[in-house]
Amino acid sequence: MTETLPATWYRGAAQYDRERRGAFGATWLYAAHTAELVSPGSYVARECAGYPILIARRDDQSLQGFHNVCPHRAGPLVHDGTGTATSFVCRYHGWVFETDGALRSARDFGAPGEEPDCSLFALRTEVWRGLVFVNVDGAAPPLADALGGFAEQTKGFDFESFVPAGEWHHDLACNWKTYAENYLEGYHIPIVHRELARSIEVRSYEVIARDDWCLHRAPAKDGTVLDGRWLWRWPNLALNLYRDSMNLEQFVPMGPDVTRIAYRYFSRDGTLDEEVSRLSKLLLMEDAQICEAVQRNLDAGVYDRGVLSPRHEQGVALFQRLLRASASPESIGEPESLT
Numbered sequence: 001m002t003e004t005l006p007a008t009w010y011r012g013a014a015q016y017d018r019e020r021r022g023a024f025g026a027t028w029l030y031a032a033h034t035a036e037l038v039s040p041g042s043y044v045a046r047e048c049a050g051y052p053i054l055i056a057r058r059d060d061q062s063l064q065g066f067h068n069v070c071p072h073r074a075g076p077l078v079h080d081g082t083g084t085a086t087s088f089v090c091r092y093h094g095w096v097f098e099t100d101g102a103l104r105s106a107r108d109f110g111a112p113g114e115e116p117d118c119s120l121f122a123l124r125t126e127v128w129r130g131l132v133f134v135n136v137d138g139a140a141p142p143l144a145d146a147l148g149g150f151a152e153q154t155k156g157f158d159f160e161s162f163v164p165a166g167e168w169h170h171d172l173a174c175n176w177k178t179y180a181e182n183y184l185e186g187y188h189i190p191i192v193h194r195e196l197a198r199s200i201e202v203r204s205y206e207v208i209a210r211d212d213w214c215l216h217r218a219p220a221k222d223g224t225v226l227d228g229r230w231l232w233r234w235p236n237l238a239l240n241l242y243r244d245s246m247n248l249e250q251f252v253p254m255g256p257d258v259t260r261i262a263y264r265y266f267s268r269d270g271t272l273d274e275e276v277s278r279l280s281k282l283l284l285m286e287d288a289q290i291c292e293a294v295q296r297n298l299d300a301g302v303y304d305r306g307v308l309s310p311r312h313e314q315g316v317a318l319f320q321r322l323l324r325a326s327a328s329p330e331s332i333g334e335p336e337s338l339t
């Protein structure tokens, strides 16, 4: 019988810090879509697990990720969101950086010749089928190798040409793992998602868990807009693919006890199917309610560990294996006295 992670892992700064470094910092994180970065100077700024990420299209058309952190005294360069800039002007003391990260000028810094020699903190950046990823620690395998089996599962879905069709986010009062584990099993569907349960063959719902990705599938009943492929990749990316659109969902930790669920819709013609939008929001609201209730119970100090269903919760088991391997005190290399 597979035991769950201990409840203590779902709260507090110490475990969150391990996960920031071991789970988020050490792999490829989705950061932006190339359709949001069309012309030189366009940029996207977003935070993920406490990493302020800035992606910019340079004059030579290449994409480069940076930390949205000024090397002077850690000021922010741009507000979160999308925009276009011919340079980045730090919002603290006004140093100016080129879109390739080089320092152009340090305002009124000192006498001539005293200008600092620095540039923006660069992030390793690669693109796969229009999706821009960054790797914070710089040590992950090349993106195409890392995506391996996950990438295979997207074959047949022609989403390179999709353009943004809308976005939406909702903050949940729970640890990111509480939501991720909920996403990774369909066991709760008949109880929590009554409408979804009527649209698919719930009894045939299955989750295929491999390496660092999962595929959910269930035969759709005629007429549902949810006839597609639901994929997840470690640690926090879900790609819900349909024939003419996709919903790119990210579980973004905003701290140990707040998780932002960001939905970004893309479609062939830039329009958002109202029914896809309605259903995805309904499902999220249903999941939000149960995840926040579970989190309160994890925090209550009654429950420590449970067990996972071999039939329904193999996705959760995979997630917890990956978590133990990347962000336990042992895998992070902490001395025992700190654990």
Ligand code: FES
Pocket (backbone or CB within 6 Å): 070, 071, 072, 073, 074, 075, 076, 090, 091, 092, 093, 094, 095
């Ligand atoms: S922190 Fe950016 S200019 Fe001072």
Ligand SMILES: [Fe+2]
Pocket (backbone or CB within 6 Å): 182, 183, 188, 192, 193, 283, 287
């Ligand atoms: Fe759910």
